[in-house]
Amino acid sequence: MAENSCCDSIYHARPAHFLYTWKVEDFNKIDRTLNGKDLLLPNGENCSFSFDRLVDCLRLSMKSSSCSLACDVTLFTCNGKALFRSKFFKFSEKKEKYVYSIRLELNKEDNKKLHALPKDILFIVCDVCDSEAMQKRLSIRQGASENAYLSYLKNLAEDFKSKPDELFFEKVTLCVGEDTEVVNKVVLCSRSPVFSTMLECNMREKEENCVTIDDIK
Numbered sequence: 001m002a003e004n005s006c007c008d009s010i011y012h013a014r015p016a017h018f019l020y021t022w023k024v025e026d027f028n029k030i031d032r033t034l035n036g037k038d039l040l041l042p043n044g045e046n047c048s049f050s051f052d053r054l055v056d057c058l059r060l061s062m063k064s065s066s067c068s069l070a071c072d073v074t075l076f077t078c079n080g081k082a083l084f085r086s087k088f089f090k091f092s093e094k095k096e097k098y099v100y101s102i103r104l105e106l107n108k109e110d111n112k113k114l115h116a117l118p119k120d121i122l123f124i125v126c127d128v129c130d131s132e133a134m135q136k137r138l139s140i141r142q143g144a145s146e147n148a149y150l151s152y153l154k155n156l157a158e159d160f161k162s163k164p165d166e167l168f169f170e171k172v173t174l175c176v177g178e179d180t181e182v183v184n185k186v187v188l189c190s191r192s193p194v195f196s197t198m199l200e201c202n203m204r205e206k207e208e209n210c211v212t213i214d215d216i217k
Helices: 108-115 131-138 142-162 165-169 185-191 193-200 204-208
Strands: 005-014 017-024 046-053 057-064 070-077 082-087 090-094 097-105 122-129 171-176 179-184 210-213
Touching: 017 046, 017 193, 046 122, 057 070, 057 122, 082 097, 082 108, 122 193, 171 185, 179 185, 185 193, 193 204, 193 210, 204 210
Parallel strands: 171 210
Antiparallel strands: 005 017, 017 122, 046 057, 057 097, 070 082, 070 122, 090 097, 171 179
């Protein structure tokens, strides 16, 4: 079986705040542990991710040498519908690494939704934050922070180049709750493959030129 997954983007929202997007293809054919691309924090430390699909649950783990990370996790379909949301709630220390984990118990309705995934693709979006500890380390290791940020800008530029030319000149309305914002399509697509799929394929969001995020309050 072909490799099931890839890390599509890592978005540095603030010096201690990151959005990690993981695209899992052929979800219902997964028969082994999947390992995601490492997330490099500005202080030079790595976070590594792994994912398991079991009979009655989904298990996601994150390993890091940092003991004070927080992470919200949302699982999406490829058309942007949020299926599950949870937090890493437990950690243990193994060989100087802290293991954060989530175990999502699945009922019949959950399994039905997962078996019916459009294109059999699942997106895992991790919102990783280490505000207090990260800010202290950044004040000491500015070099690592700058290198990571420059690397992010370089990767973002490559993402821009890979998008169709027409996206550079088009706008789309982004709706979150009662708030709306008009944004450039290429910027939105470069941040997330979920948005990219919505706006580059013949989906409702492209036809209406509007992306609605209804799982954030």
